[in-house]
Amino acid sequence: MDEPRELIVVDWPDCQAIMSHPAAALILSEEPETKFMVPKEVWEHYKNTGYDPEWVTVQIDITEEEKRDKIRGLREKLIDEGITFDTGSNGKTWDWELDWSLKGAEVSTILLRLEEEEIPHTILSRHEAEKKRYGLA
Numbered sequence: 001m002d003e004p005r006e007l008i009v010v011d012w013p014d015c016q017a018i019m020s021h022p023a024a025a026l027i028l029s030e031e032p033e034t035k036f037m038v039p040k041e042v043w044e045h046y047k048n049t050g051y052d053p054e055w056v057t058v059q060i061d062i063t064e065e066e067k068r069d070k071i072r073g074l075r076e077k078l079i080d081e082g083i084t085f086d087t088g089s090n091g092k093t094w095d096w097e098l099d100w101s102l103k104g105a106e107v108s109t110i111l112l113r114l115e116e117e118e119i120p121h122t123i124l125s126r127h128e129a130e131k132k133r134y135g136l137a
Contacts, residue, residue, distance in 0.1 A: 005039040005040070005041070006039065006040040007037050007038065007039055007040065008037070008038060008039075008040045008043055009027065009035050009036070009037055010035065010036050010037075010038060010043060011033060011034075011035050012033045012034040012035065014047070015034060015035060015036040016050070017046055017047055017048075017049075017050040017051065018036060018038050018042055018043060018046050018047070018050075018051050019034075019036055020051055020052065020053050021038065021042055021046065021051045021130060022053075022127065022130050022131045022134060022136045023038055023039050023042050023130070023134040023136065024036045024037070024038045024042070025037045025038070039134065042134075049099075049100040050100065051130075052099070052100070053126070053127035054107060054127075055097075055098060055099035055100070055107075055126040055127070056098050056099075056107060056123050056124060056125055056126060057095050057096070057097055057098070057099075057123075057124040057126065058095070058096040058098060058110070058111070058114065058121050058122070058123055058124075059093045059094075059095055059121060059122045059124060060093060060094045060095075060096065060114075060119060060120070060121045060122075061092070061093055061120060062089065062091075062092065062093060062094045063092055067119070067120075070117065070119060071094060071119055074113060074114070074117050074119065075087075078105075078110070078113065081104065081105075082103075082104040083102075083103070083104035083105040083109070083110070084101070084102075084103045084104060085097055085098055085099075085101045085102040085103070085110075086099070086101040096110065098110055099126065111123070
């Protein structure tokens with residue numbers, strides 16, 4: 001059996017950072033200020049960046065050299081245009097983290113550019129992954 005998660009109460013205005021997270025629960029009370037209860041690890045992870053259910057990870061297959069060059073070329077164009085975001089790789093896929101780190105464009109712009117360049121990719125919803133992680137899906 002899983003160990004129970006430690007829950008914490010986050011007061012207003014700090015709770016704005018996590019109130020959209022699927023594991024955050026509004027606390028109803030007689031007090032006028034808003035409070036949310038959330039697993040401690042959620043708070044620790046999102047307290048500085050906030051949580052947005054629209055964030056996604058785009059996974060791009062990089063196992064073929066020709067595809068790698070095309071993808072690298074698009075990434076360089078985006079950087080030249082002032083569009084930046086965090087990335088990561090496991091050697092087989094290149095993950096573009098379209099989250100709080102995205103600067104200079106909207107998520108939809110990045111997805112459109114991938115389509116225009118005909119770069120196959122998979123979109124992973126951060127919100128759906130968080131729901132599964134906390135047993136809410």
